[in-house]
């Protein structure tokens with residue numbers, strides 16, 4: 407039995423759940439990995455010069471044992487997230503430390519502590535097998551998976567599953583991720599695949615869409631409301647392309663920051679009107695490595711006021727981190743919110759705290775999304791209220807190049823990866839719904 411037989415079953419319109427359940431599973435499959443004995447390969451290099459094409463491998467790996475509450479999924483497509491870039495350059499830490507720590511927690515979790523890490527935190531595909539105790543999902547179900555892995559044995563996570571002390575990001579802090587022909591997930595990660603999308607379109611939003619939903623919309627994040635001025639850094643990037651859609655769909659006013667005219671055009675085509683090209687306008691928030699320039703914060707704030715008719719920012723959607731955080735705190739209005747989920751340019755932030763406390767601003771830390779938030783974010787995709795922002799699709803073999811492009815900020819929106827899917831465009835079940843949204847679905851393609 408090989409993965410080819412699985413693909414044949416997925417492509418046959420007559421396959422039943424029983425057929426999938428009866429399919430023998432292969433002993434091994436192809437997966438994107440990083441190797442434990444290579445974690446020092448970039449020692450001494452600048453972050454920018456660490457090349458994911460050197461550390462990312464395509465290997466044959468053995469199929470992991472299936473445990474209670476888990477599912478094995480045939481992965482038709484996945485996507486590249488920035489967390490896979492971090493894994494591939496071994497920053498800020500090697501992810502093998504996460505696997506070792508997880509491996510120490512239980513007999514079953516030991517499976518994750520391997521000398522290779524199968525990465526990837528998104529998938530669209532078909533359930534192959536479910537473990538004991540899984541009743542809601544069956545072999546043959548077409549699914550996407552969100553990336554929240556929790557144990558839920560502690561009450562700390564019972565109100566908000568992100569607060570579970572054993573919270574992990576699947577394919578980053580656990581093994582057997584989505585950039586592979588088969589993935590292992592907890593069944594609670596599974597959600598119905600939006601039926602108007604192809605496999606690669608359905609795999610694109612998951613991680614970033616859920617994160618943007620919690621960070622901006624959810625009451626656990628900024629709790630955005632109608633009319634809010636929302637400053638969105640990287641508004642055509644992975645997170646930003648969904649934050650921009652949430653702001654527009656929720657009656658807010660996105661102020662989109664991008665770094666090229668081409669990216670500004672994409673934001674316009676989504677419906678945004680207030681756009682700042684940070685490259686063309688040349689903001690330099692830092693005079694040197696240790697000193698910020700408040701005059702540049704003010705120039706940036708003046709530009710925002712020009713675009714809003716004199717208003718300041720209610721919510722900043724932050725993720726660039728060190729380079730922009732001082733400016734983000736400054737331009738927020740009295741009582742406003744800076745919500746942050748990352749620090750791409752550096753995690754040791756500096757800002758002038760007088761502008762925070764004197765103006766009663768709040769900084770909110772946000773990370774991925776709880777089970778419910780991930781489900782709600784996927785529901786909005788399924789209803790055609792929010793659309794994938796897939797620009798380019800790579801083969802599994804070219805995942806290193808895809809991660810390199812994301813690392814170099816040479817991509818738009820999201821980049822996809824075909825795993826088992828032999829070509830793009832497969833997996834669409836509801837053609838009528840798709841036709842209604844086709845322009846929005848294709849907005850980022852090949853730009």
Ligand SMILES: C/C=C/C(=O)SCCNC(=O)CCNC(=O)[C@H](O)C(C)(C)COP(=O)(O)OP(=O)(O)OC[C@H]1O[C@@H](n2cnc3c(N)ncnc32)[C@H](O)[C@@H]1OP(=O)(O)O
Pocket residue numbers: 488489492497498499553575613617747748774
């Ligand atoms: C969905 C997608 C998301 C993304 O893309 S996010 C971007 C990518 N992700 C990242 O860049 C994050 C990578 N992760 C990290 O950098 C690290 O993961 C953290 C900095 C988040 C945490 O580091 P750690 O080493 O796990 O935690 P510690 O707290 O520094 O060390 C653990 C030890 O410190 C003890 N400790 C924790 N809190 C306290 C305290 N308040 N007072 C005293 N000790 C404390 C613990 O118990 C434990 O101890 P013991 O080593 O003995 O087990």
Ligand SMILES: NC(=O)C1=CN([C@@H]2O[C@H](COP(=O)(O)OP(=O)(O)OC[C@H]3O[C@@H](n4cnc5c(N)ncnc54)[C@H](OP(=O)(O)O)[C@@H]3O)[C@@H](O)[C@H]2O)C=CC1
Pocket residue numbers: 487488489492613614617639640641642643644645646663664665666669684725726729730747748749750751772773774775812815819
């Ligand atoms: N905690 C969480 O749950 C999550 C965290 N993340 C993290 O968020 C970060 C962004 O992820 P994602 O949106 O997918 O990545 P992308 O690279 O797709 O998009 C980020 C955008 O940010 C802008 N940007 C990058 N560097 C800077 C900078 N120095 N100053 C201003 N703008 C900058 C770029 O846009 P432009 O050049 O047009 O300005 C870029 O397109 C990553 O660090 C990732 O690990 C992502 C998802 C979930």
